[in-house]
Amino acid sequence: MTTPQPCGEAGTAAAYLGGEMFAAARVEFEAHLLACDTCWAEVNAVRGGRALAEELREAAPQELRERLRAIATGGSDSAPVPNIAMPGMRPRYRRPRHRVTVALAVAMAAVVVVLGAGLSLITAGPRDTDPALLAAASAYRSEGSGSVPVQAPPPARVLADMTWQGTTARLLAGQPALAHRYANPAGHGVLLVSSPVHFPRPANAEAIAATRSGWIASVDGVQILGADRDGLSWLVICAARETALAAGRAAGLV
Amino acid sequence: MGETAATGEDFVRAVMPAIDLLHNLARRLVHRPVEAQDLAQDTLVKAWQAWARGVRPDPVGPWLSTICLNLARDRARRDARRPEVFSLEDVDRSSPFDVEAEAIKRVQRTQIARALWTLPEAQRIAVTLVDICGLTAAEAAVITGSPRGTVLSRIRRGREALFRAVHTQLPRGPAEDPAGASSADPAPGAGQAGPRRRSIRPRAAGKNGGPRP
Numbered sequence: 372m373t374t375p376q377p378c379g380e381a382g383t384a385a386a387y388l389g390g391e392m393f394a395a396a397r398v399e400f401e402a403h404l405l406a407c408d409t410c411w412a413e414v415n416a417v418r419g420g421r422a423l424a425e426e427l428r429e430a431a432p433q434e435l436r437e438r439l440r441a442i443a444t445g446g447s448d449s450a451p452v453p454n455i456a457m458p459g460m461r462p463r464y465r466r467p468r469h470r471v472t473v474a475l476a477v478a479m480a481a482v483v484v485v486l487g488a489g490l491s492l493i494t495a496g497p498r499d500t501d502p503a504l505l506a507a508a509s510a511y512r513s514e515g516s517g518s519v520p521v522q523a524p525p526p527a528r529v530l531a532d533m534t535w536q537g538t539t540a541r542l543l544a545g546q547p548a549l550a551h552r553y554a555n556p557a558g559h560g561v562l563l564v565s566s567p568v569h570f571p572r573p574a575n576a577e578a579i580a581a582t583r584s585g586w587i588a589s590v591d592g593v594q595i596l597g598a599d600r601d602g603l604s605w606l607v608i609c610a611a612r613e614t615a616l617a618a619g620r621a622a623g624l625v
Numbered sequence: 626m627g628e629t630a631a632t633g634e635d636f637v638r639a640v641m642p643a644i645d646l647l648h649n650l651a652r653r654l655v656h657r658p659v660e661a662q663d664l665a666q667d668t669l670v671k672a673w674q675a676w677a678r679g680v681r682p683d684p685v686g687p688w689l690s691t692i693c694l695n696l697a698r699d700r701a702r703r704d705a706r707r708p709e710v711f712s713l714e715d716v717d718r719s720s721p722f723d724v725e726a727e728a729i730k731r732v733q734r735t736q737i738a739r740a741l742w743t744l745p746e747a748q749r750i751a752v753t754l755v756d757i758c759g760l761t762a763a764e765a766a767v768i769t770g771s772p773r774g775t776v777l778s779r780i781r782r783g784r785e786a787l788f789r790a791v792h793t794q795l796p797r798g799p800a801e802d803p804a805g806a807s808s809a810d811p812a813p814g815a816g817q818a819g820p821r822r823r824s825i826r827p828r829a830a831g832k833n834g835g836p837r838p
Binding site: 416423 | 630632636640641644645646648649651652662663669670673676717727733735737738740753757773777778781784785786787
């Protein structure tokens with residue numbers, strides 16, 4: 372790229388870009404812009420740079436929100452919280468794979484305690500519907516209850532038009548699972564669930580064409596799409612069938 | 626006990642709207658995402674300690690930003706290791722669920738993030754505070770302890786430098802190894818006469834984007 376010739380209006384360009392010009396001066400400078408490569412290039416670059424920087428904006432991870440609550444409402448003045456770094460301690464974050472394994476093991480132990488009293492409720496429901504699917508439907512409806520947040524990377528940060536909100540570990544009628552929640556700005560969302568234990572296909576399930584294991588069914592008032600992939604059994608749970616299918620396609624499950 | 630609980634709830638209510646701002650600032654003050662998480666959490670702890678002592682800033686965003694920036698500077702002074710290359714952990718890994726558009730977007734964001742790190746620190750911080758975190762130039766001036774005019778100048782020069790840095794990173798295609806780049810090495814294609822993109826500016830009459838007479 373060749374360097375444009377210096378222009379005496381450089382200071383004016385700065386004022387223009389800073390939004391610090393009265394209307395008449397702005398109109399006059401914009402007329403100058405039409406004729407001056409130098410000022411045009413500068414204005415173009417500064418505006419372009421702003422747009423590029425704005426591309427880097429992202430939502431804070433759910434775990435930071437959870438951390439804020441924990442700091443202020445749950446024990447900030449008691450024993451040191453495990454993941455605050457102290458001099459001499461090992462770095463608090465380890466390699467992602469290890470982090471998932473350790474966090475999941477800890478979370479499972481906690482979830483067993485938390486859910487002990489609730490299991491009888493989870494198993495109630497239509498006799499021909501698997502309890503794990505009923506529990507999954509319940510998990511979709513009741514965000515946060517009966518789950519433990521974990522530091523696990525999501526399978527994807529974006530699913531269709533929804534962004535990842537956080538991941539929790541759950542027991543679905545005794546079946547261990549990770550639940551990844553996604554939502555779009557309108558507030559619609561899905562729960563993407565994975566488990567090393569197979570989720571059975573319900574009797575009323577409809578096969579999804581062109582897939583080997585994919586199915587979709589209405590379970591306890593919500594839509595559940597199921598498929599097996601990469602040694603895990605997956606569920607996409609949401610209120611609307613089309614959203615479940617879109618999310619399932621975005622996730623590569625169907 | 627009840628008063629402490631109410632104070633805690635007040636803190637959460639006051640700070641939660643600024644949590645995205647804090648995350649975005651921390652993300653651009655240190656190289657690695659895990660370090661950014663640590664920095665953001667340490668900022669919250671320090672902020673809570675001040676809040677519990679009766680500090681009640683309004684607005685909360687600039688206050689959190691000041692704490693975060695100071696912690697980052699303390700950390701940089703303590704930390705002898707100053708990585709100049711991005712490790713693979715710093716690059717958003719593509720997942721098997723990515724569709725092509727998302728993968729492209731991910732690469733673009735990585736390029737922009739890398740280019741931001743080539744700016745002088747003062748410009749990088751000014752652009753981060755205003756363009757990424759959404760603070761005003763006046764707030765950025767207070768946070769950085771600099772005159773507003775100086776901050777405006779840094780923002781303008783930082784944006785321009787970011788634009789030029791990104792547009793000299795000519796992509797080599799999908800096989801590009803993100804771990805191979807550093808601020809010390811020229812970006813791929815830098816210095817070469819790549820395809821020139823001429824910005825189309827409106828002409829007074831008739832022609833669009835043609836050469837000047």
